[in-house]
Amino acid sequence: MNVLFLALGASRKRAVVEESAAVVASGGTATVVVASTRQWQLSAFAPEVKVLDASILHQDQLLWRIERMVVYRGPEFVLKRALGRRGKSAVRAYRNKVADRFHRRAFLPVHNRLSKDASSRLIAGRVVRGGPQPCEWIVVSDSRSMPEAVAVLNHLGSDTPVGLVWSADQIL
Amino acid sequence: MTLPPGSRHVTVVTPWYPTRLLPFRGAFVQTMVEATAPGCDSMTVLHCDRWSARITDAEDVEIVRAHRALLPRTKHTSTTVGGSALTYVPVPMPAEVNFADTARRHEATLRAALDGELIDANVVHVHEALPSGWAVLEHLRPEAKLFVTEHASFLEALLDEPGAREMYDKVLDRCDRLFVVGDGTRDVLLKALPRHADKVSLVANPISFDLPRPSPVTELRRWLYLGGLIPRKGVNWLLEAFAKCHAEDSSLTLTIVGDGELSGPLRARTKELGLQDVVTFTGSVDPGVALRLMREHDLLVHASRWESFGVTVVEAVAAGMPVLVTRCGGPEETLAGIEDAAGELVAVEEDDAALVEGYRRLRDRFPQGLDLAEAQRVLDERYGYTAVARMHHRVWFE
Numbered sequence: 363m364n365v366l367f368l369a370l371g372a373s374r375k376r377a378v379v380e381e382s383a384a385v386v387a388s389g390g391t392a393t394v395v396v397a398s399t400r401q402w403q404l405s406a407f408a409p410e411v412k413v414l415d416a417s418i419l420h421q422d423q424l425l426w427r428i429e430r431m432v433v434y435r436g437p438e439f440v441l442k443r444a445l446g447r448r449g450k451s452a453v454r455a456y457r458n459k460v461a462d463r464f465h466r467r468a469f470l471p472v473h474n475r476l477s478k479d480a481s482s483r484l485i486a487g488r489v490v491r492g493g494p495q496p497c498e499w500i501v502v503s504d505s506r507s508m509p510e511a512v513a514v515l516n517h518l519g520s521d522t523p524v525g526l527v528w529s530a531d532q533i534l
Numbered sequence: 535m536t537l538p539p540g541s542r543h544v545t546v547v548t549p550w551y552p553t554r555l556l557p558f559r560g561a562f563v564q565t566m567v568e569a570t571a572p573g574c575d576s577m578t579v580l581h582c583d584r585w586s587a588r589i590t591d592a593e594d595v596e597i598v599r600a601h602r603a604l605l606p607r608t609k610h611t612s613t614t615v616g617g618s619a620l621t622y623v624p625v626p627m628p629a630e631v632n633f634a635d636t637a638r639r640h641e642a643t644l645r646a647a648l649d650g651e652l653i654d655a656n657v658v659h660v661h662e663a664l665p666s667g668w669a670v671l672e673h674l675r676p677e678a679k680l681f682v683t684e685h686a687s688f689l690e691a692l693l694d695e696p697g698a699r700e701m702y703d704k705v706l707d708r709c710d711r712l713f714v715v716g717d718g719t720r721d722v723l724l725k726a727l728p729r730h731a732d733k734v735s736l737v738a739n740p741i742s743f744d745l746p747r748p749s750p751v752t753e754l755r756r757w758l759y760l761g762g763l764i765p766r767k768g769v770n771w772l773l774e775a776f777a778k779c780h781a782e783d784s785s786l787t788l789t790i791v792g793d794g795e796l797s798g799p800l801r802a803r804t805k806e807l808g809l810q811d812v813v814t815f816t817g818s819v820d821p822g823v824a825l826r827l828m829r830e831h832d833l834l835v836h837a838s839r840w841e842s843f844g845v846t847v848v849e850a851v852a853a854g855m856p857v858l859v860t861r862c863g864g865p866e867e868t869l870a871g872i873e874d875a876a877g878e879l880v881a882v883e884e885d886d887a888a889l890v891e892g893y894r895r896l897r898d899r900f901p902q903g904l905d906l907a908e909a910q911r912v913l914d915e916r917y918g919y920t921a922v923a924r925m926h927h928r929v930w931f932e
Contacts, residue, residue: 371587373585373586373587374555374585376554376555376818377554377555380554381554502604504585504587505585505589505597505601505624505626506587506589506593506597508597508600508626509596509597509599509600511604512603512604515604515607525609526604526607526609527608527609527610528608528610528622528623528624529553529554529622531554531612532609532610532612532622533609
């Protein structure tokens with residue numbers, strides 16, 4: 363059984379961690395899509411569970427590649443070359459204090475407005491082509507994931523065989 | 535499927551039922567289902583689970599719309615104890631919602647889940663008049679009997695809210711009987727809504743007495759606390775009392791099971807007291823693990839300020855453990871007549887002295903001064919599955 367958990371709200375972490383572990387323990391595969399892996403740093407997922415930061419899904423898009431180049435790689439390259447041995451800590455500080463903040467506060471809001479349904483399209487793609495076998499079930503794990511789940515289902519189409527549940531316990 | 539009138543099919547509607555997120559919450563509803571389902575033709579448990587999140591009004595609107603769109607497309611039925619069917623439906627809502635609005639949201643969710651149908655049962659038993667009783671009111675068959683079990687430890691606050699009290703009153707108008715799990719809850723309820731006195735009666739949370747302890751308790755060394763880590767439970771006084779008793783006997787240990795707002799402060803205080811090696815915090819565990827822990831410890835210590843029933847205390851006696859508990863409402867009713875046989879009851883005080891003194895008295899008269907076998911026999915008669923199931927079946931079907 364291949365299961366994709368939508369856990370974008372991170373408000374029911376224990377349930378997601380335990381249910382995904384139960385899925386892999388029963389011989390299935392589990393992918394957990396989260397809004398930011400930072401919110402889940404203290405959560406102990408089972409080793410076989412794949413945790414996917416939703417932003418990673420966008421990494422092949424042109425806009426994201428441009429941002430990576432202009433905001434991250436370019437300045438970091440310059441800092442490393444200019445500061446030599448002190449470059450590493452300077453890069454770390456730049457990334458935390460400038461690049462990540464720009465990414466969260468400026469880039470993401472604009473990006474989300476410009477490509478409103480990009481995430482759901484990419485998640486739908488993940489459901490269909492995510493691994494060796496397509497996902498059979500989507501678990502909607504919190505209320506913030508509900509709008510995304512609707513959009514994902516719209517991309518999958520009304521005749522999709524993919525099932526929807528509120529808890530993996532309903533299919534185990 | 536339409537069931538003929540008189541059929542012994544029961545639908546249980548509850549806001550609380552054990553989940554992976556909160557494995558303790560609603561364990562008493564689960565035991566009620568386990569005890570009563572075998573005497574029915576069939577039973578359906580409808581668990582409307584509150585999913586809270588800190589969201590804006592705009593996000594709330596979007597989430598509610600999405601929830602309605604997803605409901606018809608989700609599989610939400612599985613099986614649970616006693617061969618019952620479990621239907622699980624989340625109820626999304628913002629973090630801060632009053633009692634009346636919470637009930638309205640439950641009703642709206644149930645309406646959407648039923649998709650215009652009525653609840654397919656002649657007997658509907660809800661846990662909590664608000665939200666569940668209110669949620670089902672417009673979705674009952676005209677001939678359906680409605681029963682309510684009230685457990686809420688926050689009932690007084692709920693009935694202080696005028697809108698919520700009015701809704702509660704309407705639930706009582708429609709229901710056949712309302713059960714409370716202790717005199718304290720009944721007093722609070724009838725103070726606010728006295729005209730319904732004839733509908734209110736006591737019922738016990740069913741407790742299983744079937745799992746024997748591998749070996750009897752021989753010394754009161756391993757203390758156990760099970761419950762929320764919240765101020766009302768008096769866990770801070772329990773920890774202070776343990777520290778004093780541990781100073782007298784260094785072989786004592788304490789296991790604290792549960793989660794809550796005091797988790798951090800209690801851990802910090804444990805460190806301050808230098809007790810990290812003898813005090814264990816397990817976090818929440820599922821009810822099966824809790825029952826196992828009871829069989830691996832020697833003494834249940836509860837310092838609650840107020841309890842409507844106090845299931846854990848009865849479960850501890852069922853597990854063959856003596857108990858050291860406060861007279862906080864529930865325990866003096868559940869242990870009436872067998873206080874000395876089961877352990878020691880102490881006064882609710884805003885310090886640790888009563889617990890420390892209570893422990894010393896209990897230790898001094900253990901084991902000769904106790905009679906756990908007699909306590910178990912009496913509690914089985916009062917709260918065992920057979921007794922509680924018989925009472926439910928009588929009111930449901932006769």
